[in-house]
Amino acid sequence: MTAARRPRAWRAATAAVLCAAVLAALGVWQLERRAWKHSLIAAVDARVHAAPVPAPGPTAWNGISAAQDAYxxxxxxxxxxxxxxxxxxxxxxxxxxxxxxxxxxxxxxxxxxxxxxxxxxxxxxxxxxxxxxxxxxxxxxxxxxxxxxxxxxxxxxxxxxxxxxxxxxxxxxxxxxxxxxxxxxxxxxxxxxxxYPVGGLTVVRFTDNHLLYALTWFTLAGLALWAAARMIRRDDTPA
CATH class of the missing domain: 2.40.50 (OB fold (Dihydrolipoamide Acetyltransferase, E2P))
Structure with a gap:
């Protein structure tokens, strides 16, 4: 590789490494989301099968949240x-x-x-x-x-x-x-x-594609690192 092209190749390799870091971080984030989703599913499943309690009145309205009270x-x-x-x-x-x-x-x-x-x-x-x-x-x-x-x-x-x-x-x-x-x-x-109306049709279901998303991000990160390695190897090859 000529001296003129070498800095350009190293800049591209550096960009690819940075891109890989970002993609890997997205993969980790999806794994964290997966853990959170599984915790939510377990909490809602336990909540749905609990005995009914009186409906919250006005004094309790400010404290109602989806995370704690939904379903x-x-x-x-x-x-x-x-x-x-x-x-x-x-x-x-x-x-x-x-x-x-x-x-x-x-x-x-x-x-x-x-x-x-x-x-x-x-x-x-x-x-x-x-x-x-x-x-x-x-x-x-x-x-x-x-x-x-x-x-x-x-x-x-x-x-x-x-x-x-x-x-x-x-x-x-x-x-x-x-x-x-x-x-x-x-x-x-x-x-x-x-x-009519027909009650009891509530669907308690949560999408859980986080592992697939994480694997996709990690795969893309690996491809970015592979591209960076190729550019570095080509730069090290004698002209």
């Missing part, structure tokens, strides 16, 4: 405000349709309850009149954190009454609900009168 079984009693239900688009094991979110009013506060799934032909409350009673009911389900904004590439449109995510704050404002819990409840599979 915790809770129980609450109150009256459903059926005239203020909200339909949120959903795709479930039963196909496409809607989640039926109905406010449940207690003496102290109101909480949104995802009472379950209805297919498009049950969207109109008139097709499920058994759900219009005003008696006091006890609901058991999983605590879920709010889903602000909307769905993938689709934004909630309160003015048009189009909902793609269970955004507690936006739904409460659109329905004039006042003081509402900062979470909603996914109702369990206890059958509703008339069969």
């Amino acid at each position: 915790r079984p809770i129980r609450i009693a109150g009256r459903f405000l059926h005239d203020r239900e909200t339909l949120v688009q959903a795709v479930t094991e039963r196909g496409g349709g809607y989640w039926v979110l109905t406010p449940l009013k207690t003496p102290d506060f109101t909480v949104l309850v995802n009472r379950g799934f209805v297919p498009p032909d049950r969207r109109d409350p008139a097709t499920r009149p058994q759900t219009s009673d005003n008696r006091i009911v006890t609901t058991t389900g999983l605590l879920r954190v709010s889903e602000p904004g909307g769905g993938f590439l689709r934004t909630n449109d309160p003015a048009a009454n189009r909902w793609y995510s269970r955004d507690v704050t936006a739904i409460a404002a659109a329905r004039g609900l006042g003081s509402v819990a900062p979470y909603f409840i996914d109702a369990d599979a206890t059958p509703n009168p008339g069969g």
Whole structure:
């Protein structure tokens, strides 16, 4: 190699080594994420199978977090405000349709309850009149954190009454609900009168591709080091 090309080759080799360091760091980060995800999965699995506890009231709302409370079984009693239900688009094991979110009013506060799934032909409350009673009911389900904004590439449109995510704050404002819990409840599979909505369809699943991502980053780091070694060897080869 000529003297003019040698500095250029060493600069390229140095850049390749730095790139390998960054890629390796990304691999380590993915391994750390994998350990965190496995810890989360174990915690949620233990939480889901615990006995239901009373739904958190206003004094506990500031301390609620997804890490500590998501998917915790809770129980609450109150009256459903059926005239203020909200339909949120959903795709479930039963196909496409809607989640039926109905406010449940207690003496102290109101909480949104995802009472379950209805297919498009049950969207109109008139097709499920058994759900219009005003008696006091006890609901058991999983605590879920709010889903602000909307769905993938689709934004909630309160003015048009189009909902793609269970955004507690936006739904409460659109329905004039006042003081509402900062979470909603996914109702369990206890059958509703008339069969709809269908509860108990919560999917508790977490993606866990971190090992694959880590191996990809480490492979790319190895290729960058291999490229750096080739450039150095070529530089050391007599002209």
